[in-house]
Amino acid sequence: METTQQFETVIGLEVHLQLKTKTKIFCSCANDFGGEPNTRTCPVCLGLPGTLPVFNKQVLDYGIKIGLALNCAINNVIKFDRKNYYYPDLPKAYQISQFDLPIAKDGFLLVPSLNNELKKIRIHRAHLEEDAGKLMHDAVHPYSLVDYNRTGTPLMEIVSSPDMHSPQDAYDYLQTLKLTLQYLDVSDCDMEKGSLRCDANVSIRPKGETKLGTKTELKNMNSFKAVKAALEYEIARQTSVMLSGDKIIQETRLWDENKQMTFSMRSKEEAHDYRYFPEPDLVPFTISDEKIQSIKKMIPELPIDKYHRFIEHYHLSDYDARLLIQDAPLADFFEICAKNFHDTKKICNWLNTQVLQELNERKAPISKTLLTPDNLIMLIQKTDAGIISNLAAKDVLKIIFETGKQTEQIIEEQGLAQISDDVTLEKIADDLIRENQKVIEQIKNGEQKALGFLIGQAMKKMNGKANPKKIGDILQRRIFHG
Amino acid sequence: MISQEDVQYVASLSRIHLKKDEVECLSKDLEKIVDYIKKLESLETANIQPTSHVLPIQNVFREDIIKPSLSQKEALHFSIEQHQGCFKVPKIIE
Numbered sequence: 163m164e165t166t167q168q169f170e171t172v173i174g175l176e177v178h179l180q181l182k183t184k185t186k187i188f189c190s191c192a193n194d195f196g197g198e199p200n201t202r203t204c205p206v207c208l209g210l211p212g213t214l215p216v217f218n219k220q221v222l223d224y225g226i227k228i229g230l231a232l233n234c235a236i237n238n239v240i241k242f243d244r245k246n247y248y249y250p251d252l253p254k255a256y257q258i259s260q261f262d263l264p265i266a267k268d269g270f271l272l273v274p275s276l277n278n279e280l281k282k283i284r285i286h287r288a289h290l291e292e293d294a295g296k297l298m299h300d301a302v303h304p305y306s307l308v309d310y311n312r313t314g315t316p317l318m319e320i321v322s323s324p325d326m327h328s329p330q331d332a333y334d335y336l337q338t339l340k341l342t343l344q345y346l347d348v349s350d351c352d353m354e355k356g357s358l359r360c361d362a363n364v365s366i367r368p369k370g371e372t373k374l375g376t377k378t379e380l381k382n383m384n385s386f387k388a389v390k391a392a393l394e395y396e397i398a399r400q401t402s403v404m405l406s407g408d409k410i411i412q413e414t415r416l417w418d419e420n421k422q423m424t425f426s427m428r429s430k431e432e433a434h435d436y437r438y439f440p441e442p443d444l445v446p447f448t449i450s451d452e453k454i455q456s457i458k459k460m461i462p463e464l465p466i467d468k469y470h471r472f473i474e475h476y477h478l479s480d481y482d483a484r485l486l487i488q489d490a491p492l493a494d495f496f497e498i499c500a501k502n503f504h505d506t507k508k509i510c511n512w513l514n515t516q517v518l519q520e521l522n523e524r525k526a527p528i529s530k531t532l533l534t535p536d537n538l539i540m541l542i543q544k545t546d547a548g549i550i551s552n553l554a555a556k557d558v559l560k561i562i563f564e565t566g567k568q569t570e571q572i573i574e575e576q577g578l579a580q581i582s583d584d585v586t587l588e589k590i591a592d593d594l595i596r597e598n599q600k601v602i603e604q605i606k607n608g609e610q611k612a613l614g615f616l617i618g619q620a621m622k623k624m625n626g627k628a629n630p631k632k633i634g635d636i637l638q639r640r641i642f643h644g
Numbered sequence: 645m646i647s648q649e650d651v652q653y654v655a656s657l658s659r660i661h662l663k664k665d666e667v668e669c670l671s672k673d674l675e676k677i678v679d680y681i682k683k684l685e686s687l688e689t690a691n692i693q694p695t696s697h698v699l700p701i702q703n704v705f706r707e708d709i710i711k712p713s714l715s716q717k718e719a720l721h722f723s724i725e726q727h728q729g730c731f732k733v734p735k736i737i738e
Contacts, residue, residue: 183708184708184709184710185706185708185709185710185711190706190709190710190711191710191711191713192710192713198716198729199716199728199729199730200716200719200720200729200730200731201713201715201716201719201729202713203713203714203719204711204713204714205714208714208719210722216704216705216706217704217705217706218705218706218708219705219706219707219708220708221708222705241696241697246657248659249736250731250733250736263696297736298730299735299736303735304735305725305727305732305733305734305735306732306733306734306735306736307727307728307730307731307732307733308730308731308732308733309729309730309731310719310731435657437657440696440697442697442698444697444704445697445699445701445702445703445704446696446697446702447702447703448702448703
């Protein structure tokens, strides 16, 4: 550990985001995931001679929206360029991308990190481009198969500055970026489906050095956890190379999830010489300030702003605020509850535990379930008043999710109301004291646990419907005061 | 000076196979072309906007509306080889 402290890590991330438009970026084929191979292609996205790309209006709007949310300057004039390379997933042998006039540049993202500080990660640029096709190969067969369904899917590539200094930094940045993009509703942001992909550039340098070291580019990570693990592995590898006196080679390395290591992608990588030039098949595009302003108005409150507001306005803990903003519909639900019920901490306790658990099981946003703010508040109030036990409340919540019935109705139908009436509880207490003389002695000797045991017995006798606080009080009074 | 290696390199980027006499001939031609570019570069262009497109048109858009795609059979029609609905190509990662 001591030797690695000599070095500082520098990380920059490139995120490719598939935009969820109805059609592809330059043709009218459906923009979708999966399906039979090569069933969503046309002469344009197959790159057949004589065809012309036409830019999808919606892609531009989404691009501007993302750029603005990342605090970028939007270029008033943009154009597309050809990035030339031969690879079977690219039917035209060039990718239409943006070179010197990207849609957005010079932004930043504020990233809450573990110790409550906000880190500012600069966004170098963000540009629009088309996705390539999907290549499939296995270890057995001597060929590769190509599916061009994905070809032409609109992508926004978001390039950060090299502002991150640990795998955790990179992880936090990705979490915040993904959440921000989810709030914008411009992409599925699903790494498993490949709608959000991340490549990482990483280098190390001696502490105090200002020049960047030689970087390697890491690819093939399928989750944020994998990005973190790949970076950890790579930093350790680079450190040991440096310490042994060797030089880092600038190269692309692939992450192997099974072996948990990176390996050099030697195979077909020739020197990249993309020979960018302006795409002659597409005219330039101007973006007016009015257009930028009108899209700005469509940007909802972003997670970082919501986070601050929740802490200030509702006095939530960092933990509760952080958890709530992860789920925009849940955060909205919380706000409606908070309007009608003062104890925000209690609302959070329910939302961030049982409710969240139900949502995860159902894989549905809260807005698509049968739980309403009123019903949840009623549930909290009934529990607070001791009318139902905490345990019973959990059951009621489950039934609400299943049936949408009112809290009160469920309590009545299921007979969940706690028995708080004195006569019944006093009798139970009497019985228990008579049957458990040994335990009573223990309680008299100050063993609190023993009282808990008795309360448990009372619950058992009454099928879990005794009000535990009340029976506890009665037992104590009887034992100590007769 | 455009060397024969330069010519070979540019040719390889475009997957063009050249014979030896073609390489010699092309290196001279390319030399002339690059010289001409140098001549153009000597012009004062500081106050001239770069032309990224020859037509005086901007903002040609398409609405985000789906139109039918080709069938799988049609899409694969020009493939040299196909397998399980995919284009079959030489293996690219060993």
